Amino acid sequence: xxxxxxxxxxxxxxxxxxxxxxxxxxxxxxxxxxxxxxxxxxxxxxxxxxxxxxxxxxxxxxxxxxxxxxxxxxxxxxxxxxxxxxxxxxxxxxxxxxxxxxxxxxxxxxxxxxxxxxxxxxxxxxxxxxxxxxxxxxxxxxxxxxxxxxxxxxxxxxxxxxxxxxxxxxxxxxxxxxxxxxxxxxxxxxxxxxxxxxxxxxxxxxxxxxxxxxxxxxxxxxxxxxxxxxxxxxxxxxxxxxxxxxxxxxxxxxxxxxxxxxxxxxxxxxxxxxxxxxxxxx
Numbered sequence: 001x002x003x004x005x006x007x008x009x010x011x012x013x014x015x016x017x018x019x020x021x022x023x024x025x026x027x028x029x030x031x032x033x034x035x036x037x038x039x040x041x042x043x044x045x046x047x048x049x050x051x052x053x054x055x056x057x058x059x060x061x062x063x064x065x066x067x068x069x070x071x072x073x074x075x076x077x078x079x080x081x082x083x084x085x086x087x088x089x090x091x092x093x094x095x096x097x098x099x100x101x102x103x104x105x106x107x108x109x110x111x112x113x114x115x116x117x118x119x120x121x122x123x124x125x126x127x128x129x130x131x132x133x134x135x136x137x138x139x140x141x142x143x144x145x146x147x148x149x150x151x152x153x154x155x156x157x158x159x160x161x162x163x164x165x166x167x168x169x170x171x172x173x174x175x176x177x178x179x180x181x182x183x184x185x186x187x188x189x190x191x192x193x194x195x196x197x198x199x200x201x202x203x204x205x206x207x208x209x210x211x212x213x214x215x216x217x218x219x220x221x222x223x224x225x226x227x228x229x230x231x232x233x234x235x236x237x238x239x240x241x242x243x244x245x246x247x248x249x250x251x252x253x254x255x256x257x258x259x260x261x262x263x264x265x266x267x268x269x270x271x272x273x274x275x276x277x278x279x280x281x282x
Contacts, residue, residue: 071150072148073216073217075131075147075216079135079141081138081139081223091118092118099122099126100215103120104117105117119220122218124214134220155209159206176188
């Protein structure tokens with residue numbers, strides 16, 4: 001009996017194995033999702049989609065190609081001028097003539113007179129020319145400085161990363177077409193959305209680096225000064241006299257307003273004082 005069972009069990013299991021293999025061969029196969037596809041997550045990190053070998057090769061090849069360097073130049077200059085309004089117009093005119101534009105401007109009146117600030121952008125290749133033109137606007141230049149930042153490496157890195165992400169986006173689009181279930185489709189769509197968001201972020205940074213390296217920023221501080229005795233002019237004296245007259249008129253107007261407001265106090269006192277004086281004389 002034991003010998004019969006020993007030989008009959010393996011023989012009976014052979015048909016069962018053949019039946020299972022046939023079912024497995026006839027079942028439809030689903031497209032396999034790549035093992036490298038990141039799990040959906042709102043806390044997306046760009047490193048999940050970066051092929052580091054390809055990224056390094058792209059950056060190295062771009063650097064070897066001898067591409068034009070990206071230099072972001074920024075300048076600061078303080079100008080002492082005789083007329084604030086006229087000087088601000090001249091600074092804006094300098095920017096316009098050099099092919100640039102005014103970014104922002106403001107004017108304020110303080111204890112020591114008028115002061116202002118105007119920020120301009122000019123083409124990077126005319127940066128030094130802009131400084132020379134601005135010096136001519138001022139009576140004196142008490143302060144100026146320039147700084148330059150090389151962003152070529154960052155620019156090359158971003159372009160390489162951008163190409164890598166665009167290739168990843170194409171792969172996800174193919175996977176989206178091959179998705180067999182709603183769950184797989186939603187998973188690929190979320191990963192695709194994350195890649196698209198990162199592409200747009202990098203494209204914005206690339207555009208910013210291109211714009212700031214092509215158009216340099218100059219911060220111009222303006223201070224109005226009366227100047228020394230040798231720089232006296234009739235127009236300056238006339239403006240000073242007008243300012244003095246205006247200040248005197250404001251002072252008189254202020255006194256008149258105070259007298260009107262407090263007339264109910266000083267008028268009765270004045271009347272009583274005049275009556276007593278008349279009585280004393282009589």
